[in-house]
Amino acid sequence: xxxxxxxxxxxxxxxxxxxxxxxxxxxxxxxxxxxxxxxxxxxxxxxxxxxxxxxxxxxxxxxxxxxxxxxxxxxxxxxxxxxxxxxxxxxxxxxxxxx
Numbered sequence: 001x002x003x004x005x006x007x008x009x010x011x012x013x014x015x016x017x018x019x020x021x022x023x024x025x026x027x028x029x030x031x032x033x034x035x036x037x038x039x040x041x042x043x044x045x046x047x048x049x050x051x052x053x054x055x056x057x058x059x060x061x062x063x064x065x066x067x068x069x070x071x072x073x074x075x076x077x078x079x080x081x082x083x084x085x086x087x088x089x090x091x092x093x094x095x096x097x098x099x
Contacts, residue, residue, distance in 0.1 A: 002014040002015065002016055002021075002023070003015055003016075003017065004025070007022075007024070011024060011025065012024075012025040013025055050073070051071045051073070051089050052071075054071045054072060054073050055071070055072050056069045056070065056071055056072065056091065057069070057070060057072045057088075058070075059088060061088075061090040061092065061093060061095055062095065062097055063090065063093050063095040064090060064092055064093050064095070066092075068090060068091060068092050069091045069092075070088040070089060070090050070091060071088065071089040071091065072086060072087070072088055073086075073087045073088075073089075074086050074087070075087065085098055085099075086098065086099045087099075
């Protein structure tokens with residue numbers, strides 16, 4: 001794996017830690033890659049059908065900003081001596097969040 005460092009003239013270069021190879025960097029290349037979050041519903045929650053069978057509560061949705069009904073699932077994420085984590089899914093816009 002090549003590493004990056006400044007050379008004596010203030011320019012960047014790639015270099016190898018195990019051999020004398022180096023390669024000067026002339027241009028910067030920047031690319032942005034959006035973060036794609038994994039869908040955890042299918043594995044942990046049992047899919048959309050499991051949400052339909054869960055209990056519903058009145059809570060304010062972070063997306064709608066209106067107090068609406070939401071599905072509630074509580075899952076033990078941490079060790080048994082910690083409280084369960086509550087996951088919500090808005091019945092209006094289907095936004096999912098945890099509390």
